[in-house]
Amino acid sequence: MNNVKIERLLINYKTLEAFKQFKEYGNQELSMLEDLESNMVENNSESPFYGIYYGDRLIARMSLYRVGKKYDFYFDPPQDYLELWKLEVLPDYQHRGYGKAMVEFAKSYELPIKTNPRIKSHGFWEKMGFQKAHYEMERDLGENPLIWLPDGVKEKEIAHPS
Amino acid sequence: MNNVKIERLLINYKTLEAFKQFKEYGNQELSMLEDLESNMVENNSESPFYGIYYGDRLIARMSLYRVGKKYDFYFDPPQDYLELWKLEVLPDYQHRGYGKAMVEFAKSYELPIKTNPRIKSHGFWEKMGFQKAHYEMERDLGENPLIWLPDGVKEKEIAHPS
Numbered sequence: 001m002n003n004v005k006i007e008r009l010l011i012n013y014k015t016l017e018a019f020k021q022f023k024e025y026g027n028q029e030l031s032m033l034e035d036l037e038s039n040m041v042e043n044n045s046e047s048p049f050y051g052i053y054y055g056d057r058l059i060a061r062m063s064l065y066r067v068g069k070k071y072d073f074y075f076d077p078p079q080d081y082l083e084l085w086k087l088e089v090l091p092d093y094q095h096r097g098y099g100k101a102m103v104e105f106a107k108s109y110e111l112p113i114k115t116n117p118r119i120k121s122h123g124f125w126e127k128m129g130f131q132k133a134h135y136e137m138e139r140d141l142g143e144n145p146l147i148w149l150p151d152g153v154k155e156k157e158i159a160h161p162s
Numbered sequence: 163m164n165n166v167k168i169e170r171l172l173i174n175y176k177t178l179e180a181f182k183q184f185k186e187y188g189n190q191e192l193s194m195l196e197d198l199e200s201n202m203v204e205n206n207s208e209s210p211f212y213g214i215y216y217g218d219r220l221i222a223r224m225s226l227y228r229v230g231k232k233y234d235f236y237f238d239p240p241q242d243y244l245e246l247w248k249l250e251v252l253p254d255y256q257h258r259g260y261g262k263a264m265v266e267f268a269k270s271y272e273l274p275i276k277t278n279p280r281i282k283s284h285g286f287w288e289k290m291g292f293q294k295a296h297y298e299m300e301r302d303l304g305e306n307p308l309i310w311l312p313d314g315v316k317e318k319e320i321a322h323p324s
Contacts, residue, residue: 026306031297048299063304085304118280135193137210142225142247144188 004098006105009049009061011041018058024086024118028063049086050105052098060098062087064106067114073139074114074147076154081112103128113148122146134158166260168267171211171223173203180220186248186280190225211248212267214260222260224249226268229276235301236276236309238316243274265290275310284308296320 009015011032019029035041051061065083072078084106089098106113114133117125130146136158147155171177173194181191197203213223227245234240246268251260268275276295279287292308298320309317 024304026304027294027297027302028299028304028306065299065303083303132189135189137190137227140189141227141245142186142188142190144190 004052004101006050006052006102009047009051009058010044011036011047012043015047015049015058019061021058021090022061022086022088024088028086050102052101054093059093060087060089060102062102062106066111072156073136074133074145074156075112075149076156078156079112079153081114082106082109084113084115087115087117099124100128107148107150110150112150112153114145115147116143116145131155166214166263168212168214168264171209171213171220172206173198173209174205177209177211177220181223183220183252184223184248184250186250190248212264214263216255221255222249222251222264224264224268228273234318235298236295236307236318237274237311238318240318241274241315243276244268244271246275246277249277249279261286262290269310269312272312274312274315276307277309278305278307293317 013036016029016033016036019025032041032047036043048063048065049061050064051058053059062084063086065085067081067083069078069080072081075081084103087099087102089102113130115125115130125146128148130148133140133145133147133155135144149155175198178191178195178198181187194203194209198205210225210227211223212226213220215221224246225248227247229243229245231240231242234243237243246265249261249264251264275292277287277292287308290310292310295302295307295309295317297306311317
C-alpha cells in the first residue's frame with residue numbers, strides 16, 4: 001500500500017457525482033451541491049474531503065475537520081484536534097488497506113482524532129488504535145465517540161457525580 | 163393509541179437488561195451499567211430514557227435531554243431545546259403507532275426538538291413534522307440533524323460566506 005495517494009478533493013460536479021456512490025450521502029453533500037449551483041463556492045475550491053482514486057474512480061473518502069482548542073472537551077491537555085467522519089471505502093475495494101491508509105494519513109497530522117463511526121466497524125477502529133471515549137451524556141448525547149491519542153496526549157478525565 | 167403510557171425509565175438491572183434488545187445499545191448503556199455497579203448512581207434513579215411497556219416487556223424507548231439555551235445553535239430565538247435520540251420500537255411492535263406516541267410525548271414539552279436519526283427513517287420523521295436543518299459544517303460535522311419547530315420558533319439563520 002506504499003503507493004496509495006490520498007488527495008484533497010475539490011468541490012466540483014464530478015466529485016459530487018462520485019459521492020453518490022457512498023452510503024453516507026446526506027445533508028453535507030447536498031449543501032455542497034447547492035453552494036456550487038448558487039455560486040456560493042467556486043468550482044474546484046477545496047473541500048474537507050480527502051479520497052483515493054483508482055484510475056478515474058473515487059473509491060474511498062473521508063472528511064477531516066480541525067476543531068479548535070476552545071471546543072476540545074475530549075483531550076488533555078486541551079488542544080486542536082481532528083474530527084474524522086464519513087470514512088468509507090466502496091465495497092469492491094474493501095479489505096485492501098485503503099481504509100487503513102486513510103486513517104494513517106489523518107494520523108500524520110499528529111493531532112488527536114475523534115470519530116463517531118456510524119456503521120458497525122469497531123473492530124477496524126480498534127486495530128487502528130482508537131479507543132472508546134468515556135461516555136458523558138451532556139457531551140456525547142447518545143453517540144459513541146472513538147478517539148485516538150498521539151504520544152503525550154491523554155483522554156480528558158470526566159468528573160463523575162460522587 | 164389513546165391508552166399508550168409513556169414512562170420515565172428507572173436505572174436498574176431490569177431496565178439495562180431490557181435495553182440489550184435494542185439495536186442502538188452502546189457506550190451510554192454500558193456507562194449506566196458501570197455507574198450502577200459501582201454505586202455511582204442509585205438503583206431506581208431516573209434516567210434520560212422514556213419507554214413503553216407492553217405487559218412486562220419494554221417495547222419502545224427513546225432518550226430525551228434538555229439542552230440549555232447557551233448551547234442552542236439551531237433555533238431562533240435561542241432557547242432550551244430537547245435532544246431526542248435512540249428512538250426505537252422493537253421489530254414485532256412496529257407500525258402500530260408507538261413511535262408516533264413517543265414523538266408526541268416529546269412534543270408535549272412545547273420545546274423545539276433536535277434529533278439525529280442514525281437509522282434510515284426520514285419518512286417517519288417527515289410525517290412527524292420534522293425538517294432537515296440547514297447543514298453547517300462547524301456545527302453538524304457530517305451529521306444530518308432534523309428539527310421540529312413549535313409555534314413561534316424558527317430555524318436559526320446560517321451566515322453563508324458571500
